[in-house]
Amino acid sequence: MSKSELTLTPVETVACCSPLVREPLSADRAERVAPLLKALADPVRLRLVSIVAASEGGEACVCDLNDAFDLSQPTISHHLKVLHEAGLLDRTKRGVWVYYAVRREVLGDLAALIGGGA
Amino acid sequence: MSKSELTLTPVETVACCSPLVREPLSADRAERVAPLLKALADPVRLRLVSIVAASEGGEACVCDLNDAFDLSQPTISHHLKVLHEAGLLDRTKRGVWVYYAVRREVLGDLAALIGGGA
DNA sequence: TCAAGACATCGACATCCATCGATATCAAGA
DNA sequence: TCTTGATATCGATGGATGTCGATGTCTTGA
Numbered sequence: 001m002s003k004s005e006l007t008l009t010p011v012e013t014v015a016c017c018s019p020l021v022r023e024p025l026s027a028d029r030a031e032r033v034a035p036l037l038k039a040l041a042d043p044v045r046l047r048l049v050s051i052v053a054a055s056e057g058g059e060a061c062v063c064d065l066n067d068a069f070d071l072s073q074p075t076i077s078h079h080l081k082v083l084h085e086a087g088l089l090d091r092t093k094r095g096v097w098v099y100y101a102v103r104r105e106v107l108g109d110l111a112a113l114i115g116g117g118a
Numbered sequence: 119m120s121k122s123e124l125t126l127t128p129v130e131t132v133a134c135c136s137p138l139v140r141e142p143l144s145a146d147r148a149e150r151v152a153p154l155l156k157a158l159a160d161p162v163r164l165r166l167v168s169i170v171a172a173s174e175g176g177e178a179c180v181c182d183l184n185d186a187f188d189l190s191q192p193t194i195s196h197h198l199k200v201l202h203e204a205g206l207l208d209r210t211k212r213g214v215w216v217y218y219a220v221r222r223e224v225l226g227d228l229a230a231l232i233g234g235g236a
Numbered sequence: 237t238c239a240a241g242a243c244a245t246c247g248a249c250a251t252c253c254a255t256c257g258a259t260a261t262c263a264a265g266a
Numbered sequence: 267t268c269t270t271g272a273t274a275t276c277g278a279t280g281g282a283t284g285t286c287g288a289t290g291t292c293t294t295g296a
Contacts, residue, residue, distance in 0.1 A: 020164070020167060020168045020171060020225070021168070021171035021172060021220065021222065021225070022172060023168075023172050024165065024168050024169045024172050024186075025164055025165050025168035025169075027161065027165065030161040030162070030164040030165045030168075031161045033161075033164060034159055034160055034161045034164055037155055037158050037159035037164075038156075038159040038160075040155050040159070040232070041152055041155035041156040041158070041159040042152055042156075042283095042284085043145065043148040043149045043151075043152045044148070044284085046138070046143055046148040046151060046152055046155075047142065047143050047145065047148045049138060050138045050139070050141075050142050050143035050148075051142045051143075053138060053139035054139060054140060054141050054142050061242095062242075062243065063242070063243090066242095066243095068142075071284095071285075071286095072285070072286055072287080073242085073243075073244095074243090074244075074245080074246095074285080074286070074287080074288095075284070075285055075286070076243095077243065077244055077245085078244090078245095078283095078284075078285080079284085080243095080244095081244080081245095082283095093243095093292095093293095095242095095293070095294080096241070096242050096243085096292080096293055096294065097242070097243085098242075098243060098244095102139065104139065107138070107139065107232055107233050108233045109233075110229075110232055110233065111228075111229040111230070111232045111233020111234075112229070112233065114158070114225055114228055114229045114232070115225050115226045115227075115228065115229020115230065115233075116229075160253095160254080162254085179272095180272075180273065181272070181273090184272095184273095189254095189255075189256095190255070190256055190257080191272090191273075191274090192255080192256070192257080192258095192273090192274080192275080192276095193254070193255055193256070194273095195273065195274055195275085196253095196254075196255080196274090196275095197254085198273095198274095199274080199275095211262095211263095211273095213263070213264075213272095214262080214263055214264065214271070214272050214273085215272070215273085216272080216273060216274090237296100238295100238296085239294100239295090239296085240293100240294085240295090240296100241292100241293090241294085241295105242291100242292085242293085242294105243290105243291085243292085243293105244289100244290080244291075244292100245288105245289080245290070245291090246287105246288085246289075246290085247286100247287095247288090247289105248285100248286085248287095249284105249285085249286085250283100250284090250285090251282100251283080251284085251285100252281105252282080252283075252284095253280100253281085253282075253283090254279105254280095254281085254282095255278100255279085255280090255281105256277100256278085256279085257276105257277095257278095258275105258276085258277090259274100259275080259276075259277105260273100260274080260275065260276085261272100261273080261274070261275090262271105262272085262273085262274095263270105263271090263272085263273105264269100264270085264271090264272105265268100265269085265270085265271105266267100266268085266269080266270100
């Protein structure tokens with residue numbers, strides 16, 4: 001680590017150090033990892049991530065995502081914002097449309113942290 | 119699958135089928151997976167799981183867990199209940215003490231679901 | 237310049253959740 | 267049986283969160 005652990009973002013935190021089951025998580029690290037899991041811990045957001053990840057090109061337009069749910073457009077927008085701010089989704093604007101893409105390394109790091117004992 | 123997907127528990131659901139990034143999660147599956155992530159998505163519960171998993175013998179007594187936090191005993195008891203009911207922790211009573219152990223297969227299955235694309 | 241459409245933000249509301257103190261339960265010893 | 271200590275349950279409370287309708291911001295094309 002080049003940066004002090006105290007300056008790490010949640011996304012950086014999840015990639016560092018050993019998995020959950022190897023040694024006790026520090027309070028600091030737990031505080032930074034939890035928001036990522038919290039972002040994922042919603043049925044709608046889980047499906048959003050899954051739909052985006054499974055789309056061709058690895059990205060999806062908000063317009064398509066809206067159609068996949070029986071929820072209002074602001075609600076989907078809110079969930080996308082949560083996922084983006086957590087660092088799980090990248091955001092790109094092309095013309096009038098906005099595309100979201102999954103940051104797979106983050107998902108991979110999260111998985112390694114959780115299931116690292118395997 | 120021998121059981122219909124509609125009868126699966128959250129813990130069973132997380133073990134079945136393909137990872138998040140392979141194909142879109144169904145609404146039903148998302149509804150059953152989310153509670154598991156929600157159980158993990160708390161700094162205190164993350165540390166509880168980590169402490170238990172990293173303990174020798176793979177289990178820890180509640181009395182030790184209480185000491186590891188600056189929180190009231192009922193609060194720790196509440197968090198352990200959440201983790202137990204989610205299916206992440208096993209519970210055993212021996213004498214006056216209660217021991218919790220991590221169900222590693224569940225953590226492993228969760229990790230596979232999230233990071234399955236790797 | 238204007239109108240239309242895509243997406244985000246805002247404010248409100250209902251529900252959920254982490255935490256606590258008080259109390260209950262239950263096992264072991266005296 | 268009584269007491270003590272370990273853990274769980276209960277009820278209350280403040281704060282977070284999912285959802286919505288209304289509205290704002292941009293971009294495009296007419």
